[in-house]
Amino acid sequence: MSLDFEIFKPQGRLASHIQAIWSVSVASDTVQTVHKQLLSDAGTGVTFILQNEVQMDGEWQSPGVLLLPVSTLAHQVCLPPGTVMAGVRFHPAVSYQLFGQRLAQPLRIEGDHPLASLALATFESLQAAHSPSARMVALYHWCQDLIAAYEPQDVSHIIHQERATISQRQRERQFQKWLGITPKHYQRIIRVRQTLEQLRAQPNISLSDLALEQGFADQAHMTRECQQIARMTPKQFVRKRKKPNRL
Structure with a gap:
């Protein structure tokens, strides 16, 4: 190999x-x-x-x-x-x-x-x-x-919305300082990553079912988000995975 x-x-x-x-x-x-x-x-x-x-x-x-x-x-x-x-x-x-x-x-x-x-x-x-x-x-x-x-701080309680213990405005300021993006943008990134990781594990899954499972409005919405953030559509991701020398 x-x-x-x-x-x-x-x-x-x-x-x-x-x-x-x-x-x-x-x-x-x-x-x-x-x-x-x-x-x-x-x-x-x-x-x-x-x-x-x-x-x-x-x-x-x-x-x-x-x-x-x-x-x-x-x-x-x-x-x-x-x-x-x-x-x-x-x-x-x-x-x-x-x-x-x-x-x-x-x-x-x-x-x-x-x-x-x-x-x-x-x-x-x-x-x-x-x-x-x-x-x-x-x-x-x-x-x-x-x-x-x-000795970095553990900031997971701010990064992850379900654990947030500060106001939304404070959270947005911290995101801008640390990451340069909004919490909403962060959630988009994570959702696209999770979507493609699931597709990596289940390349034959129905794309419409995948979109529903990951909380997209529909398959077209999922495709647009993946194209913008991952720079490829779910179909392109599967095709690239089948090529040699790809991780």
Whole structure:
């Protein structure tokens, strides 16, 4: 198999801040570039590009550590043969709690960036690791150090409407500060993601039934939302999933 992708979802204390720790590599003898579609989740992440340049939304990125902006639209990543990457995916608003800023585009972590001392040492250890499991163990320890150093707040009671303990106006202000979107926009992103995740698990499900289950007005409404946020319709999503080199 040309693509090796592994993911770990932390439990315990890290679970309230970290969605996942992941590792991906493409065999050097692979003939074609691997294309990966990343669904938007309103979260952010830190990506360690360990070997080879990779293309992210049309921009080539050289090896290093990238802090990613809030994901409001689907992203396309192109992984040439020999690529090795690893990273951490934060829950929505966690990145702002950690670093006190909301990015408009990927930021390379270097120099005097507050994260540099922790991240660059981890980058070196990841480059020296010889397996996906070793990379994820190194990232797990880095996450522990990161959370201990910055002590981010648990803001899930604000992000998730059913748990909200503040007024709607206060919630909207926090969303704008942390994510740059409204709570309603956030719910649209999550609904599209859940819709396509269900379609990933059940590719033969009736689209009209899927639209009803996910709370869309009808199938046409679901198609429009997926096209706008995921940059593809449900039918296109299923077709892309059947192609080789797709995750």
